[in-house]
Each structure stands twice: as C-alpha cells, then as structure tokens.
Amino acid sequence: MKLLAKINRRYAFFSVVTLLFGMILLYIFMHYFVKSNLEETLYSTKQNVIKKLNAGSKVEFAPFIEVKEITGKNLNAFIDEIKDTLIFDSFENEYDSFSQLKSVYHNGKKDFVIYIRLDNLEKSDLIFSVGLPISILLLAILLMSNFVVTRINLSIWGPFYENLEKLKSFSTSGKEKLELKKADIDEFADLNETLVQLTENARRDYSRLRDFSENASHELQTPIAIIKAKIEALLQNNIGPEESDRLHSIYKSLNRLTKLNESLTLLTKLESADYEEKKEIQLNTIVMRMAGDFSEIAEEKAVKIETDLKQEIKLYMNENLLEIILSNLFMNAVKYNLHGGKIFIFSADDSLTFKNTGLKPKKDPAKMFDRFEKDNPASESSGLGLAIVKEICEMNRYSISYSFDEPYHIISVKFLKSDQKN
Amino acid sequence: MKLLVVEDETALLSEIVNFIKQEGFICETASNFEEAVQKINLHRYDCAVIDITLPGGSGLEIISRLKKISVNTGIIIVSAKNSVGDKISGLNLGADDYLAKPFHLAELNARIKSVIRRRQFDGKDKIIFEEISIFPETREVTVNTIPVSLTRKEYEILLYFISNKQRVLTKESIAEHIWGDQADSFDSLDFVYSQIKNLRKKINDCGGGDYLQSVYGVGYKFTSK
The missing domain is CATH 3.40.50.2300 (Response regulator)
Incomplete structure (x- = not known):
C-alpha cells in the first residue's frame, strides 16, 4: 500500500471514530439539555395552572393540561412525579411520546390532580437533526482535507518518487553516478545524501572487485603460459607411457584452467572500452556465417543445423559481443547435443531462438544462466558460457530465457525493439 | 633466419x-x-x-x-x-x-x-618434406608429384605437422590450431583422430610414407623416422 493511501486511510478512520464519538456526546448533551429544559417548563406551567386554580378559573387544555378534582384520597401522598407516557394523537393517528408532570394540589377547599404534558422531541428527530448536518460537515471536511493533503503530499513526495525511479535504474556496474533531485525537506535530503554515498561505495567496491578479477586473471595467464610451455617441452622427450600419461593429465587440467581463466577475464572485460564501439549489424548474416563455421564441428557429432531466419533483424550493438553470444549459444547447442541430434535456429520479430536436442537437464532450469552452474559437475566445461551470454544480454537490455521441452533445449534471446532500425 | x-x-x-x-x-x-x-x-x-x-x-x-x-x-x-x-x-x-x-x-x-x-x-615458396610438397599460395599438396585433394582442415593439420616436424603435438594443440575457440564445443577430442586418419590415408594412397605417429594418449608426431 502506498504511504499516502495508508496515511489517508488512517486519517479517515480516526476522523470517523472521533466524529462518531462526538456525535454521541452531542446527542447525550442535547438530550440532557432538552430534558431539563422540558422539566423547567413543566414546573413553571404548573405554577401558572395553580395560580389560575386559585383564582377560581377552570383550567383545561388537553392533552397538555388536565386538572381533575379528587376526593377521599390520601392527600399525604403529595407528589410531583415526572414520567414519559404515550398518548394517542387522533389527528396524526399515532401514539406520541409526552413528558408528564403529575402533581397533587390542595388549595384549601378542594384537591386537584394536575397533569402537565409536553410533547417530547422524538429521538429520531433529535438524531436526524443533529446527525445529518454533522455528517455532511464531516464528509465535507474529510473530502477537503483528503484533497488538500493529497495535493501537499504530491508536491512533497514528488522528488522522492522521482529519486526512487532513478534508484531503480541505477546499476553499480554502470558508468554514471547516482544523481538525485534536491530535496528541501531535511529527512529527504538526509536520505538522498545517504543513498548517494551508499551507491558511490557500491560503485567503488564493484569497480575494485572488477579490477581485482581482471588483474588476477591477467596475472594468472603468465604462470599458466610458463607451465604450459614447460610441459610441452617435457612431452617432447622420450618418456615412458606412465610419465607421459601423468604429464598429459597435468596438461589437460592446465588447459581447463586456461579456459576457465579466459572466461573469467572475458566476464570482467565485457564492460571495458574493448567492447564499447557499436554499429548496425545484420543478425542473419552473422548467424548464417557462424552456422557455417559450426557445421563442421556439428558434423563430427552427426548433428544437423537447420536455420529458418525469416525476419531481417538489424541490431545496433557491439559486433564482438554479438559474436560472443552466438558462438556460446552454438557451442552450447553442439556440446550438449545428442549424437545424430538436431539444432534449429529460427528468428521472430525481435527474437532469435536456438532449439537443440539433448538430455533432460538435472539442474533447475532457472539456474541455467548462473555462473558455474553445470548440469554435470564432472564436465570439463567452465560453466561460464551461458553466464557470459546472460551478462551481455543484460548489458544490452535483451532478455534471455531457457526452457526444456523434451527432447529440446530452447534458448531464446529477445532483442530490444529500439535497437532495431527497420 | x-x-x-x-x-x-x-x-x-x-x-x-x-x-x-x-x-x-x-x-x-x-x-x-x-x-x-x-x-x-x-x-x-x-x-x-x-x-x-x-x-x-x-x-x-x-x-x-x-x-x-x-x-x-x-x-x-x-x-x-x-x-x-x-x-x-x-x-x-x-x-x-x-x-x-x-x-x-x-x-x-x-x-x-x-x-x-x-x-x-610472398608465400610463393613450397614446403618440401620427403615426397610431400606443399604450395601455401595455392594451398595445394602433392605426394610424389601426384596432387592430393585435402579438405581445408586436413590441409591445415598437415601444414601444422610439417611446421612442427619431429615434435609431439598434443591433441589439444591440434584442435585449437584448427578450430580455435570453437574447439570448446567438443566433449572429447576423438574427432582429431578421425581427421588424422583421413589425412594419413590420403597420403598413403598416393604412395606417401606413414609419417604420422601416434604418441601414447598424448597426441601425434610427424616424423621421417
């Protein structure tokens, strides 16, 4: 839930609770006030009635004032009693609620029972007359404040959301520093400062790490080269099969190390100036050329390569990087193919798909592009080929997907529309 | 030199x-x-x-x-x-x-x-090894003056061997020389064997000597014995 929505929702909830509570209080107050006012009127009316009775006149105004003469009653039960009563109103044809003061009066000659009644304000009337205007007011206040708060929030949080977007598109491997919009609110300014510092640290760490890996893999090349030369020199000598076997086994491991190191070097160098130059490339031409290159290797495994490139796709990217992507995909399709298998390469509007026969993968397909994820841990491959492909795709904001549809491995690269100049 | x-x-x-x-x-x-x-x-x-x-x-x-x-x-x-x-x-x-x-x-x-x-x-010389002559400019090969038709790979392998006479060449080195980085596509280097077998047969068919020696599991050696 968005912060503003959450604030608004809380605000609305508390406003409603407060106002409901206020309405109940108001009702109770008004009820009390009306009641005491009513009683006052009852008593003062009684005094007026008594005055008139003393003057000898007859007082009767039903149902509001009724006076009855009584005799032989216990006059000690001299009481003023107020209670609510229902009296039938023939005019409205319903029972109305009245407050009634029943009083016994003795004026020296006669005894009277005086009933004074006043129309009660109906509860529903009271609620209605109090509740409606207040509800309208409440609603108006809520809407107004919501509107105003939203307006204020938008202008206050605007830079925040803008910065959030910038942060989302920020990449530690990118060349650009994080530039945030200035905020005039202390908390936001603080946050911005922290973020800029944090991302700068991340960028610096990343670049150090990359430099380190790059240097490390470069530094490794020389000792590897020396070992390789020495082993090759030793292999020239007339040595027995056993020693020769051992030497060859060292040599093979060294070759594996070499490949691994080459892949690592490549990974660290993908973003270097070496691969910066971009140009327009006809994808089909390169795919066809590489399909030709790889067909000989595929033949060794009796693997057939079939291409179906209908769409003429033009890409704007570094040619070397595209070749790295394609050669890795080709290698992958050949290497993990079955003897006598097939490779289909086809293109759609903005994608290129490699589909090859192969064994069902044992590993989670989602991890297919992770570094050092090998389906067969004993295999001599570096486990970096597809990771390199993915890295290059990400650099160019292409998406890449893998799926297995028995017996086919399907790898699809989706190019960026804006990269195609049709 | x-x-x-x-x-x-x-x-x-x-x-x-x-x-x-x-x-x-x-x-x-x-x-x-x-x-x-x-x-x-x-x-x-x-x-x-x-x-x-x-x-x-x-x-x-x-x-x-x-x-x-x-x-x-x-x-x-x-x-x-x-x-x-x-x-x-x-x-x-x-x-x-x-x-x-x-x-x-x-x-x-x-x-x-x-x-x-x-x-x-200018690449115009010819390389001679016993009865085998290689003409790098035209990429032609003759054995006992009989032209031998070699595939591009077989030609490359022969040239590589003759450039490195009397040397043990590992299978890895041959694979990389011919296929470059693409050699990584192979899960085994057995294909080197089939290329060499073809090459040996073509030379022998023209009366050429058997100069290609297999060296244990390591690789091959091109030698005049």
Whole structure:
C-alpha cells in the first residue's frame, strides 16, 4: 500500500471514530439539555395552572393540561412525579411520546390532580437533526482535507518518487553516478545524501572487485603460459607411457584452467572500452556465417543445423559481443547435443531462438544462466558460457530465457525493439 | 633466419628459445624494453616475437620503432592481456600476428614460420618434406608429384605437422590450431583422430610414407623416422 493511501486511510478512520464519538456526546448533551429544559417548563406551567386554580378559573387544555378534582384520597401522598407516557394523537393517528408532570394540589377547599404534558422531541428527530448536518460537515471536511493533503503530499513526495525511479535504474556496474533531485525537506535530503554515498561505495567496491578479477586473471595467464610451455617441452622427450600419461593429465587440467581463466577475464572485460564501439549489424548474416563455421564441428557429432531466419533483424550493438553470444549459444547447442541430434535456429520479430536436442537437464532450469552452474559437475566445461551470454544480454537490455521441452533445449534471446532500425 | 624474442618472463623466454632453436633459427632475446630497443637498433631480424607488457615500456612502442628501422621484419605479438584493443593497435602498427598467452609452443612456431614465409617469399615458396610438397599460395599438396585433394582442415593439420616436424603435438594443440575457440564445443577430442586418419590415408594412397605417429594418449608426431 502506498504511504499516502495508508496515511489517508488512517486519517479517515480516526476522523470517523472521533466524529462518531462526538456525535454521541452531542446527542447525550442535547438530550440532557432538552430534558431539563422540558422539566423547567413543566414546573413553571404548573405554577401558572395553580395560580389560575386559585383564582377560581377552570383550567383545561388537553392533552397538555388536565386538572381533575379528587376526593377521599390520601392527600399525604403529595407528589410531583415526572414520567414519559404515550398518548394517542387522533389527528396524526399515532401514539406520541409526552413528558408528564403529575402533581397533587390542595388549595384549601378542594384537591386537584394536575397533569402537565409536553410533547417530547422524538429521538429520531433529535438524531436526524443533529446527525445529518454533522455528517455532511464531516464528509465535507474529510473530502477537503483528503484533497488538500493529497495535493501537499504530491508536491512533497514528488522528488522522492522521482529519486526512487532513478534508484531503480541505477546499476553499480554502470558508468554514471547516482544523481538525485534536491530535496528541501531535511529527512529527504538526509536520505538522498545517504543513498548517494551508499551507491558511490557500491560503485567503488564493484569497480575494485572488477579490477581485482581482471588483474588476477591477467596475472594468472603468465604462470599458466610458463607451465604450459614447460610441459610441452617435457612431452617432447622420450618418456615412458606412465610419465607421459601423468604429464598429459597435468596438461589437460592446465588447459581447463586456461579456459576457465579466459572466461573469467572475458566476464570482467565485457564492460571495458574493448567492447564499447557499436554499429548496425545484420543478425542473419552473422548467424548464417557462424552456422557455417559450426557445421563442421556439428558434423563430427552427426548433428544437423537447420536455420529458418525469416525476419531481417538489424541490431545496433557491439559486433564482438554479438559474436560472443552466438558462438556460446552454438557451442552450447553442439556440446550438449545428442549424437545424430538436431539444432534449429529460427528468428521472430525481435527474437532469435536456438532449439537443440539433448538430455533432460538435472539442474533447475532457472539456474541455467548462473555462473558455474553445470548440469554435470564432472564436465570439463567452465560453466561460464551461458553466464557470459546472460551478462551481455543484460548489458544490452535483451532478455534471455531457457526452457526444456523434451527432447529440446530452447534458448531464446529477445532483442530490444529500439535497437532495431527497420 | 634470425629471430628476436622479447619477453620479460625468463622461464617462458627460455622455453620459447629452446623450442625455436631446434628449428635451426638463430635466436636472440631481450627481457625488457631498453634491451629490446638496443637490439633492434643494432641487428636486423627476420622475425620478432614481442610481449606487450614489458618492464620499462610498452611492446607496442617497440613495434612502431622496429617498423621504422626494418619494414621487412615479421612481427608476432604475444600478450597476457587478451585485449581486442591491444590486438587492433598492434596489427595497425604493422604486426603480422597476435597470440594470446598461454599459447602452445608448436602454435607459436607454426605462426613464426608462416610469417617468415609470407615476408620472405610472398608465400610463393613450397614446403618440401620427403615426397610431400606443399604450395601455401595455392594451398595445394602433392605426394610424389601426384596432387592430393585435402579438405581445408586436413590441409591445415598437415601444414601444422610439417611446421612442427619431429615434435609431439598434443591433441589439444591440434584442435585449437584448427578450430580455435570453437574447439570448446567438443566433449572429447576423438574427432582429431578421425581427421588424422583421413589425412594419413590420403597420403598413403598416393604412395606417401606413414609419417604420422601416434604418441601414447598424448597426441601425434610427424616424423621421417
């Protein structure tokens, strides 16, 4: 839930609770006030009635004032009693609620029972007359404040959301520093400062790490080269099969190390100036050329390569990087193919798909592009080929997907529309 | 033939020199920038193998100086930095070839010979080994003057072997020489065997001797016995 929505929702909830509570209080107050006012009127009316009775006149105004003469009653039960009563109103044809003061009066000659009644304000009337205007007011206040708060929030949080977007598109491997919009609110300014510092640290760490890996893999090349030369020199000598076997086994491991190191070097160098130059490339031409290159290797495994490139796709990217992507995909399709298998390469509007026969993968397909994820841990491959492909795709904001549809491995690269100049 | 090898790693330098000397080349060495500059100023070489990262200066600088002094010297760059940028600037300066470390000595040897051939004879000479003649310009091969039709791969393998006579060539080195990085596509190197079997058969069919020896599980050796 968005912060503003959450604030608004809380605000609305508390406003409603407060106002409901206020309405109940108001009702109770008004009820009390009306009641005491009513009683006052009852008593003062009684005094007026008594005055008139003393003057000898007859007082009767039903149902509001009724006076009855009584005799032989216990006059000690001299009481003023107020209670609510229902009296039938023939005019409205319903029972109305009245407050009634029943009083016994003795004026020296006669005894009277005086009933004074006043129309009660109906509860529903009271609620209605109090509740409606207040509800309208409440609603108006809520809407107004919501509107105003939203307006204020938008202008206050605007830079925040803008910065959030910038942060989302920020990449530690990118060349650009994080530039945030200035905020005039202390908390936001603080946050911005922290973020800029944090991302700068991340960028610096990343670049150090990359430099380190790059240097490390470069530094490794020389000792590897020396070992390789020495082993090759030793292999020239007339040595027995056993020693020769051992030497060859060292040599093979060294070759594996070499490949691994080459892949690592490549990974660290993908973003270097070496691969910066971009140009327009006809994808089909390169795919066809590489399909030709790889067909000989595929033949060794009796693997057939079939291409179906209908769409003429033009890409704007570094040619070397595209070749790295394609050669890795080709290698992958050949290497993990079955003897006598097939490779289909086809293109759609903005994608290129490699589909090859192969064994069902044992590993989670989602991890297919992770570094050092090998389906067969004993295999001599570096486990970096597809990771390199993915890295290059990400650099160019292409998406890449893998799926297995028995017996086919399907790898699809989706190019960026804006990269195609049709 | 006189060669200069400029390489700061003496352990590697000595192996390169050992290997090349057996080919009958005269080989001089330099292990830093100054030494290399002195040598190119004093002597003329048919081919120079130059490492790019050197103490005291860049191998690229040596190449540009060398090109001014002696246009005809063939130049092969070897570099631990397998960098496209270095490769392009090196070749632009007039280097003939670029080899990334680590490399197979046999590969370096084959490239040196190829560069010298191109430089000295415009590739027009022929390479003769017993009854086998190779014409690099036309990529033709004859055995006992009978033309043999070889596939591109078979031709490359034969040339690689003849450039490295009497040497044990590992299967890995052969695979990389012929297929380059694509050799990674193979899960085994058995295919090298089938290529060599075909090559041997084609030579034998024309009455050529059986010069291709298998060396245990390691690789092959091209030898006149």
